[in-house]
Amino acid sequence: MVTEEELREQYAKMTTDELLRVVSDKSGYTELAIAVAKKELRYRKVSESEIENLSKIVHDRENKFWMDNCLFDLKILAKLAYYFILWLPRMRYYYQNNFKQEGYLLKLNQSNYYSLLGVVFFILTIIVSASTGALISLGVWPVGFIITYLYDLFYNKQRQINNFQKIKEEGELPIEYL
Numbered sequence: 007m008v009t010e011e012e013l014r015e016q017y018a019k020m021t022t023d024e025l026l027r028v029v030s031d032k033s034g035y036t037e038l039a040i041a042v043a044k045k046e047l048r049y050r051k052v053s054e055s056e057i058e059n060l061s062k063i064v065h066d067r068e069n070k071f072w073m074d075n076c077l078f079d080l081k082i083l084a085k086l087a088y089y090f091i092l093w094l095p096r097m098r099y100y101y102q103n104n105f106k107q108e109g110y111l112l113k114l115n116q117s118n119y120y121s122l123l124g125v126v127f128f129i130l131t132i133i134v135s136a137s138t139g140a141l142i143s144l145g146v147w148p149v150g151f152i153i154t155y156l157y158d159l160f161y162n163k164q165r166q167i168n169n170f171q172k173i174k175e176e177g178e179l180p181i182e183y184l
Contacts, residue, residue, distance in 0.1 A: 089127075
């Protein structure tokens with residue numbers, strides 16, 4: 007078990023924002039850890055009202071990160087567009103740039119996922135079409151979208167959400183959210 011002295015030494019090395027994150031995350035830390043963090047903040051001349059206000063702001067930023075990155079994925083039309091059209095590098099850049107600027111990591115990851123598999127299934131369609139010469143082989147690309155979509159729906163999206171949850175629990179938010 008961690009002692010108060012060990013916590014005091016550890017918290018003395020942390021930034022004020024990191025301490026506020028400790029104070030605002032009541033479920034992730036023990037009462038002792040929160041109390042020692044508050045003492046360290048008071049030692050740094052941060053008033054109780056500022057602690058409450060600032061910890062609320064930090065908590066709101068973390069919730070915004072979670073909402074932006076885990077609850078709002080690409081719409082079905084955007085998934086279709088990235089799979090069939092926007093895998094071309096120049097076009098994809100223009101559409102993905104907004105996701106990067108706004109910090110929508112889930113949308114960015116999904117756009118990369120659909121673009122990559124769109125290219126893979128397009129190439130596979132060309133290979134199958136060239137080797138068989140049958141027009142039915144052109145159905146490989148649309149069937150590939152169905153496979154890609156179902157895999158994303160039932161596995162890939164949840165895996166990414168779990169990764170974001172782990173990031174949230176570890177407190178390693180990207181710098182624009184701090």
